[in-house]
Amino acid sequence: MKKNFPVCSGRSAAALLWIVLTCLLFSASLGAGEIAVFKAELAETFTGLNVENVSHLIQKNGILYILETGNHRVLTLKNNVISGQLGRIGQKKGEFYYPRDLIVDNKSRLYVLDFVGKSANRVQIFDAAGELLSGFTIASKTWGFAVDSKGNVFLGQPHSGALISVFSPAGKRIAGIGNLIRPSEIYGKEYKSSDRLFKNPMNRVHIAVDEKDNTWVSFLFMPLLIKFNPAGELLFKKVVDTPALTPLRKIIWQGGKESRDYLSRNIDGHQMTVIVKDMIYKPALKELYLLLGSDEILVLDDGGKPRRIIKPQFVQGVLESFFINEANEILVRFFFHPEFYKLTIIK
Amino acid sequence: MKFKKFDKFWLTTLCITLLLSCGVGENTYKTGEEIPASFLQNPEDTQPLIKSGHFNVILFFNSSASDYSLIKYIDNLYHSKYKDLGLRLFLIVKSAGHHEAGVKKEPGFDLPILPFDRSEKALRKFFDPYANERALIVINPGLKLEAVYFFFKEDDVRQLFEKYYFDKITYRGEIEKEKLSTGDLFPGFSIIKLAPGRESYLTNQVELAPRLWFIFRSNCVSCVLNKYLRRYKSLEDKLPGKTGIARALIFSPYFLEDEILKKMKHYKIAAPVYLSQDELRGFEDYYYKDAAAADSVSVVLTNQKNRIFYIAPFPDFVLEWEGGKFEKKFPGLFR
Numbered sequence: 001m002k003k004n005f006p007v008c009s010g011r012s013a014a015a016l017l018w019i020v021l022t023c024l025l026f027s028a029s030l031g032a033g034e035i036a037v038f039k040a041e042l043a044e045t046f047t048g049l050n051v052e053n054v055s056h057l058i059q060k061n062g063i064l065y066i067l068e069t070g071n072h073r074v075l076t077l078k079n080n081v082i083s084g085q086l087g088r089i090g091q092k093k094g095e096f097y098y099p100r101d102l103i104v105d106n107k108s109r110l111y112v113l114d115f116v117g118k119s120a121n122r123v124q125i126f127d128a129a130g131e132l133l134s135g136f137t138i139a140s141k142t143w144g145f146a147v148d149s150k151g152n153v154f155l156g157q158p159h160s161g162a163l164i165s166v167f168s169p170a171g172k173r174i175a176g177i178g179n180l181i182r183p184s185e186i187y188g189k190e191y192k193s194s195d196r197l198f199k200n201p202m203n204r205v206h207i208a209v210d211e212k213d214n215t216w217v218s219f220l221f222m223p224l225l226i227k228f229n230p231a232g233e234l235l236f237k238k239v240v241d242t243p244a245l246t247p248l249r250k251i252i253w254q255g256g257k258e259s260r261d262y263l264s265r266n267i268d269g270h271q272m273t274v275i276v277k278d279m280i281y282k283p284a285l286k287e288l289y290l291l292l293g294s295d296e297i298l299v300l301d302d303g304g305k306p307r308r309i310i311k312p313q314f315v316q317g318v319l320e321s322f323f324i325n326e327a328n329e330i331l332v333r334f335f336f337h338p339e340f341y342k343l344t345i346i347k
Numbered sequence: 348m349k350f351k352k353f354d355k356f357w358l359t360t361l362c363i364t365l366l367l368s369c370g371v372g373e374n375t376y377k378t379g380e381e382i383p384a385s386f387l388q389n390p391e392d393t394q395p396l397i398k399s400g401h402f403n404v405i406l407f408f409n410s411s412a413s414d415y416s417l418i419k420y421i422d423n424l425y426h427s428k429y430k431d432l433g434l435r436l437f438l439i440v441k442s443a444g445h446h447e448a449g450v451k452k453e454p455g456f457d458l459p460i461l462p463f464d465r466s467e468k469a470l471r472k473f474f475d476p477y478a479n480e481r482a483l484i485v486i487n488p489g490l491k492l493e494a495v496y497f498f499f500k501e502d503d504v505r506q507l508f509e510k511y512y513f514d515k516i517t518y519r520g521e522i523e524k525e526k527l528s529t530g531d532l533f534p535g536f537s538i539i540k541l542a543p544g545r546e547s548y549l550t551n552q553v554e555l556a557p558r559l560w561f562i563f564r565s566n567c568v569s570c571v572l573n574k575y576l577r578r579y580k581s582l583e584d585k586l587p588g589k590t591g592i593a594r595a596l597i598f599s600p601y602f603l604e605d606e607i608l609k610k611m612k613h614y615k616i617a618a619p620v621y622l623s624q625d626e627l628r629g630f631e632d633y634y635y636k637d638a639a640a641a642d643s644v645s646v647v648l649t650n651q652k653n654r655i656f657y658i659a660p661f662p663d664f665v666l667e668w669e670g671g672k673f674e675k676k677f678p679g680l681f682r
Contacts, residue, residue: 071518072506086514089506091378098498118479118497318569 037314038330038343041049047073052338056102057323057331064325065110067102074102074112086130087231091116094124094132101145109133111153113145123153125169136171143220143267146207154215158203163217163226177215177232186222186239187249201268206279208288216288218276220265221252225290227302238304240276244294248273260295263318263335278321284329295319297330312343349488376472376492384490387437387461396459402511403435403486407470407479411440414481416568416601420501422458423626423633429508438467441476485511505635512667519635527629527658533560533649534628538597538621541608559586559594560647561661564631567603567643572602572610575644575661580614582665585613592648596620599631648677 052071062194064077072089073096075082087096099114102321108128116122121142124135144156144164153172157165162176163312183202184192201221213230223245227235251259252273263274287307290298297310312319312332320335330343376382384395387405395405408414413614418438425436438460463476470476473484473495483504488608493511496503502519509516527534549623559580563571579596586594596616598607600623611620626633630645642660657677659667667673 041514070500070502072503073518089510091496097496117495118474 002241036345037312038310038345039314041104041342041344050338051340054338055100056324057340058102058104059325060104060108062326063108065102065104067099067112069098069100071128072096072099072114073202074099074110079139084130086110086126087112093135094126096124103145103147105147105151106149109151111145113142121155123155123167123171125151134169134171136167138165138167141268143204144207144217146209146215147211147213148213149211150213154209156203156205158200158205163203163205164207166232175232176216177228177347178226179233181219181222181224183222186224187253191253198270201270201272208279208281210281210286211283216279216281218279218290220267220277221272221275223249223275225288225300227304236304240290240298242292242294242296242298242309244296245275245292248275248293261318263320266274277319280322280324282324282328289322289324289330291319291322291332297322309342314341323338365517372674378492378494381490382486382490382492386472387466394462396435397486398435399490400488401433401435402488403437403484403490405437405439405470407476407482407484408438408440409476409480410442412442412603414440415603416565417501417504419601420565421430421504424505424508425458429512434508434512439463439470439476483507487511503634517635527647527655529655529658530666531629531649531655533655534626534655536597537624539604539623539624541604541611541620557651557656559592560649561594561596562627562630562645562647563596563598563602563626564590564627564643564645565599566631568602568606569644571598572606576610576614576616578661578665579644580616582668583617585668594618597627598622599627600624620628 012234027094033145034325040054048069049066049068053068054066055069056065056067058065062078066075066077068075072087074086075311076084076086087094087099089095089097091097095130096112097116099112101127102114103111105111110126110128110130112124112126113123114196116137119141120137120139122135122137123341125133127133138155138157140157140159142157144154146154148154151169153169154177155167156163158180160173160176161180162181163178164176165173166175170173180199180203181332182192182195183198184195198221202219204220206218206220210216214235215228215230215232217226217228218224218240223240224237225240226237229235247258248262251262252275255273259273264271265274266272273293275293276290277293280289281287286302288300288304290300292298295312297312299307300312301307310330314334317334317336319332321333323331323340325331331340332343333340364535381518382397384397384399387396388394397405408418411418418440421436421438425434429436436458440457440460441463450657467476474482474491474497476482479497481498483496485495485507487493496507498509506516513617563575565571583594596618598621602622604622607622610616642662644661646657646659646661647655648657657673664673667676
């Protein structure tokens, strides 16, 4: 198929020059040579399993925990051999129905988030031997799931009035963290009229709790990163941006043909282009990894300062999620391609 | 104590609200609650449908058209294993239309489809049928509500039946290689030739000649009808014409005839298209429908004795074909 490229007029050339200069300035602020280009190669993560059923991978102390959403269970693998299974289909205690998130804490306790009924979410906590310790149900849909060193569960619940609701392991809501952000604060005053309508979807978040129990929050539909201290007090609030991410700030509101090149999600009844697709905190490296809507991985230090941008080069399509194993290798997953791909540095 | 007119209004409102909320509580069954056998009646013989001593499963579908493949799969599952074990299974389809008739006319399909207008009241005791696309209600042999699942796929139904009946689930997650291999006899299926505007006819014999078969499994009906047929069409245009080897498409019995015909017309597919009436032995299992093969489509080359000469997942065949390897492998077949 032949593609038509626009003819570069004097005005557009000036605009192009401006963009190039801006990009150079941005790159300079991150430090020279800190944009790493990677290629994605099919990863042999585990054998004998249909990866279509897998939604989450966590590696800890040599054990690979696999959340097999499609088979309603958690599998553990040691040396690429299945060593255990937790749960099976159902709604009773210890059973799972479409488990959608998994956390393994430092004591090897497992926290599984699944569905009960039509839209209620359930958290079940298991010890390292797979014994159910406790569980509780939240009547509403949640997005964002994390656990602190005390075993408190953090869930993104904007309709509760705070960004995050904190629950004790017994299921008692003990705190709310963070005020809801008005979309116009980030996208400009012209979107003030949308503040109310988009209050809930725009405040859907990814949550990570670091080794000091600080809480990191990034937003699915806003280029914003917030860090709270263990008491839930604001440490900083920063706008996340890269040259490739900038166009998404318009696309998210305007839609159109360009939006087809990016991942979008329907949350709270609104289909929107995703700005931050996934977030992982690596305690060993003291680094925060953000998978951006532009399919770059932005790596930030403990203070939220950008360290590098990982720019994968691939043809497989749009990225959906990513995982980092104990060897600090990054595995990515494409939308519509269930396989996992390992990123290998090119330059 | 005297109430002002204003107070009376609010008191009445409060009482009505409380009464209504009590009513809602009373009318919605909860997990573990006993379900009266009389709650679901067969309109024809007025006998209670659910029975103690059996697992009773009520499946609700918003539309039989979109869930045709799933309904057919459940019917096969029921007949191949669970009918004999005493499972009592009932379907309620909200908007059935001509697809309901299509399901009913299937040979061997005898799952009761209860009319929605007469079952709506009973369903409302579990959920709002207007707010849900599909639901699966399990009532245990003690006539207690076991669970209600509001979304489910084929393999979930199989896993649930296995859990309740055998307390053991067989996970079919492994990626399987083609079960058949070179030298095997190509299995015979009872097939209907589909042709737009022409009457379909049944045949279980096809001309014994070298033929390139494209076998379409039903693990993702919409993917096959859209993505794979489009990919097949772009390939068909590159395959040799009348002088080349004959080719044919066979679809799993879980596909809806009308849908295939519509897509054939849309993509202007020239090759003959067949709908299998039997289990696609060797390609798709009636019981483990969701069993993942290497791909949704297999390509098989048979010889004059109906033996398999070549078998591969569709993407592998495309790579071999486009790289010229296929022609090199079988030089005599393509003129």
